[in-house]
Amino acid sequence: MTAQQEHLYRQAEAQFAPAIARLAHAMERQPDRAADLMQDIHFELWRSFARFEGQCSLSTWVYRIAHNVAADHVGAATRLPKTIPLDQIETLPAPHDAERGHAENHAMSRVHELLRQVAPLDAQVILLWLEGQTGAEIAEITGLNSNAVAVRTHRAKALIAKAFEEPQTVGIAHD
Amino acid sequence: MTNPPFLQWTDQSQDAQFVLPGTFAAKSSRLETTVRRRNALEYGVGLFCIAAFGWVAWLTASAGALLMSAGWIVLIIGVIVVLANLTRIASNLERRPELDCRSHLRAQLVRQKQALNSVTSWYLAPLVPGMVLVLGAAAAQVAGEIGWLKALAGTAPSAMFVVLVFGAVRWLNHRAARKLVAEIDRLDALE
Numbered sequence: 130m131t132a133q134q135e136h137l138y139r140q141a142e143a144q145f146a147p148a149i150a151r152l153a154h155a156m157e158r159q160p161d162r163a164a165d166l167m168q169d170i171h172f173e174l175w176r177s178f179a180r181f182e183g184q185c186s187l188s189t190w191v192y193r194i195a196h197n198v199a200a201d202h203v204g205a206a207t208r209l210p211k212t213i214p215l216d217q218i219e220t221l222p223a224p225h226d227a228e229r230g231h232a233e234n235h236a237m238s239r240v241h242e243l244l245r246q247v248a249p250l251d252a253q254v255i256l257l258w259l260e261g262q263t264g265a266e267i268a269e270i271t272g273l274n275s276n277a278v279a280v281r282t283h284r285a286k287a288l289i290a291k292a293f294e295e296p297q298t299v300g301i302a303h304d
Numbered sequence: 305m306t307n308p309p310f311l312q313w314t315d316q317s318q319d320a321q322f323v324l325p326g327t328f329a330a331k332s333s334r335l336e337t338t339v340r341r342r343n344a345l346e347y348g349v350g351l352f353c354i355a356a357f358g359w360v361a362w363l364t365a366s367a368g369a370l371l372m373s374a375g376w377i378v379l380i381i382g383v384i385v386v387l388a389n390l391t392r393i394a395s396n397l398e399r400r401p402e403l404d405c406r407s408h409l410r411a412q413l414v415r416q417k418q419a420l421n422s423v424t425s426w427y428l429a430p431l432v433p434g435m436v437l438v439l440g441a442a443a444a445q446v447a448g449e450i451g452w453l454k455a456l457a458g459t460a461p462s463a464m465f466v467v468l469v470f471g472a473v474r475w476l477n478h479r480a481a482r483k484l485v486a487e488i489d490r491l492d493a494l495e
Contacts, residue, residue, distance in 0.1 A: 261308035
């Protein structure tokens with residue numbers, strides 16, 4: 130354990146622990162699997178900070194690792210899972226039966242279901258947008274060009290705003 | 305960073321904390337554990353095959369069928385080569401989760417595609433010499449009495465079965481690889 134590793138880990142916890150928890154719960158329906166995923170992300174972050182030399186911002190580094198570990202986690206459970214293109218989804222899907230009974234917020238469950246149904250990169254863009262990342266930041270984290278990010282966030286905005294029924298609070302910045 | 309579009313989203317999990325680093329000392333990620341378990345299972349099956357083939361090789365050698373015994377020993381060598389290839393392919397799994405998501409996903413898909421496409425050379429081919437030798441020895445055992453033509457015809461069903469199994473393994477792996485190629489093309493089109 131190096132002092133820099135410890136420092137970066139604590140810094141990441143202070144800034145991103147809630148976002149990583151939300152990512153884990155969005156991608157894994159079962160609470161125990163979500164907890165496993167969260168721990169895996171923490172572990173990979175810890176290991177990765179030994180390699181971090183300021184190649185990018187801490188935020189980009191943390192989000193890349195978190196999303197890549199989550200994609201591997203879901204991919205390991207279901208090899209090449211069947212996904213639906215984002216532009217073919219007209220409304221947010223109904224939550225899974227197992228989740229419906231426990232959901233405090235129906236709209237939130239539907240967003241979770243959407244994130245599990247779309248392709249990994251689409252889900253990553255939507256999640257980063259929900260966390261308040263700008264279009265440029267999302268492009269840097271995901272490796273997509275800004276146009277591809279804008280198309281996806283626009284689509285997500287249209288779908289999710291309807292579910293939350295608060296169109297006036299919706300805002301998006303691409304840069 | 306800008307204001308999150310839906311506060312209901314970011315209001316969740318506000319009290320989340322990271323796991324204490326001390327708990328990582330003896331930990332490996334779930335993916336690594338899964339890979340290790342899968343490899344252990346494959347090595348277990350491989351060792352069972354080696355033990356079973358070794359026993360048959362000893363029995364056939366005791367009965368004086370040395371060519372047949374040699375076939376089983378070559379088959380054992382083939383299984384050892386397959387196990388070594390499994391180790392080599394698994395060790396190629398380099399974890400670089402700090403890559404951008406698209407590159408990371410692409411790298412994972414390319415690695416899986418390569419493993420699936422090359423299944424003939426690293427998984428099936430090492431077993432072929434032993435199979436040929438065992439089937440040839442079976443034919444040779446009776447060829448003296450009934451002639452080579454009838455002897456070979458007698459082993460044809462077994463040979464066909466082996467060819468069908470190998471063909472099915474190859475076809476299934478190549479089909480899975482083609483699906484991955486489509487995924488990779490889709491990712492490339494996003495660039």
